[in-house]
Amino acid sequence: MTGTGGMVRTQPRTPAPPTPGGAVQTLAGPPATTGTGTGRAVHTQPRTPAPPTPGGGVVRTEFRTRSAEEAGRFLGDAYGLSLRLRAAADGPEYSLLRTDAGAFAGGAVSLPARMEFTTHEVTALTFVTMSAGLFERSAPGVDERFTAGDVLLVRPGGRPCFARHTETRCTTVNLSAALLTEAAATADPRHPGLPRFLRSIPSDAPLAGLWTRTQDFVAETLASGLTSNLVLGQAGRLLAATALTVFPNTATAGGPSPDGTRDASPGTLRRAIAFIDANAHTDISLADIAAAVYVTPRALQYAFRGHADTTPLTYLRRVRLAHAHADLKAADPGAGATVAAIATRWGFAHQGRFAAAYRRMYGTSPGATLRG
Structure with missing residues (x-):
C-alpha cells in the first residue's frame, strides 16, 4: 500500500452504552x-x-x-x-x-x-x-x-x-x-486547526520506537475486549499526541508556547475542579476542561501545578478512581459484578495498573473491596 487511510465500516455504528468487546x-x-x-x-x-x-x-x-x-x-x-x-x-x-x-x-x-x-x-x-x-x-x-x-x-x-x-x-x-486538531490545540494554542505533517518518517529512531510501543499498547487494549467510551477516548488522544511528538508537523514546529501564567489563578483551578467533578463519567479531555473554564490548556496545567501540585488529568484519574471505589463497595459479586467491568466503566483499561493505583489510594485490592 502506498497510502493507508479511510475506514471501511462493516455495519452502521451508533453510539451505545459501553459494553465489553x-x-x-x-x-x-x-x-x-x-x-x-x-x-x-x-x-x-x-x-x-x-x-x-x-x-x-x-x-x-x-x-x-x-x-x-x-x-x-x-x-x-x-x-x-x-x-x-x-x-x-x-x-x-x-x-x-x-x-x-x-x-x-x-x-x-x-x-x-x-x-x-x-x-x-x-x-x-x-x-x-x-x-x-x-x-x-x-x-x-x-x-x-x-x-x-x-x-x-x-x-x-x-x-x-x-x-x-x-x-x-x-x-x-x-x-x-x-483527534489531531484537539491534540494540536493542546500542544500549542498558537496553531489552531488541523496540523500538517512535514515529513513521512519520524524525527529520529527512538521516536519511531515510541510510536511502535504506543500503537502496541492501544492494540492490546482493544484486543482485551474490555472497552468503554472513556477507554476509547483516552486511547485515541494518546495516539494523536504521540503522532505529533514522533512526526514533524506544523503544531510543534514553532517551539514551546507562552507560559499562560496570567490565567493560572486559584479561580481557574476551582472552576476546573467543579467541571471535572461533574463530568468525570463522560469522555472529557484536557482541551474540554480548558474550554469549559475559558483558558488555554497550558494555563490550566499551570493552575493545577501552581495551586494543587498535580495535573488536570491526574486529578481526573483520582476522581474516576474514587467513583470506581464507590461502585465496588456498592456492587454485588453474586449478581455478576466484576472488577474488570467496573474498572473499564471508569476508563481504566489495564487491570494491573488499576489494581496498583487502587491499592496505593485505598490500601487494599479492588477484589477485596468487591467481596466486602
Whole structure:
C-alpha cells in the first residue's frame, strides 16, 4: 500500500452504552483463480470515509482472499486510495484485519506476494509500521524503501506515485481530523486547526520506537475486549499526541508556547475542579476542561501545578478512581459484578495498573473491596 487511510465500516455504528468487546464481521473474497494479473490494469476509487462517531463500541472487520484483483479493490476502499493495480499474483492469501474505534482505527495487513500499483489520490492519513517484507515507493524526487521495523506516514494529497510490496506484513493506524486538531490545540494554542505533517518518517529512531510501543499498547487494549467510551477516548488522544511528538508537523514546529501564567489563578483551578467533578463519567479531555473554564490548556496545567501540585488529568484519574471505589463497595459479586467491568466503566483499561493505583489510594485490592 502506498497510502493507508479511510475506514471501511462493516455495519452502521451508533453510539451505545459501553459494553465489553465489539462486533466482528468476516468478509471473504472470491475463490482462488489462476494467473498473475500482470498486464491487466485494475482501477479503484476510494470511498469517502464517513465522519467519525464518538463513543460507541468497537467494530472489527476481517477480509481474506486469494484473488489479487479483489485484494487490490478492497485495499483501495479500506485505505482511501485511488490505485491502478499493475502486477500481482493470485494464490497466496491476502488479508486485512481492521479494528474501528470511531475516531481512530487500527489494522493488520498481509500481502504475501508481490504487488505493484500506482496511486493517483490518497484521501486519508495513515501511520504504517512494517513487520516484514519490503515496501518501495517512488515519485518525482522521491525514492524510498522500507523494511521490517520501519515506521512511515502516508499523507493525503501529494503527487501520484508508484508502489511495490514484496511479501509485506504491516500494521496501520488511522486518526481522525478531530483527534489531531484537539491534540494540536493542546500542544500549542498558537496553531489552531488541523496540523500538517512535514515529513513521512519520524524525527529520529527512538521516536519511531515510541510510536511502535504506543500503537502496541492501544492494540492490546482493544484486543482485551474490555472497552468503554472513556477507554476509547483516552486511547485515541494518546495516539494523536504521540503522532505529533514522533512526526514533524506544523503544531510543534514553532517551539514551546507562552507560559499562560496570567490565567493560572486559584479561580481557574476551582472552576476546573467543579467541571471535572461533574463530568468525570463522560469522555472529557484536557482541551474540554480548558474550554469549559475559558483558558488555554497550558494555563490550566499551570493552575493545577501552581495551586494543587498535580495535573488536570491526574486529578481526573483520582476522581474516576474514587467513583470506581464507590461502585465496588456498592456492587454485588453474586449478581455478576466484576472488577474488570467496573474498572473499564471508569476508563481504566489495564487491570494491573488499576489494581496498583487502587491499592496505593485505598490500601487494599479492588477484589477485596468487591467481596466486602
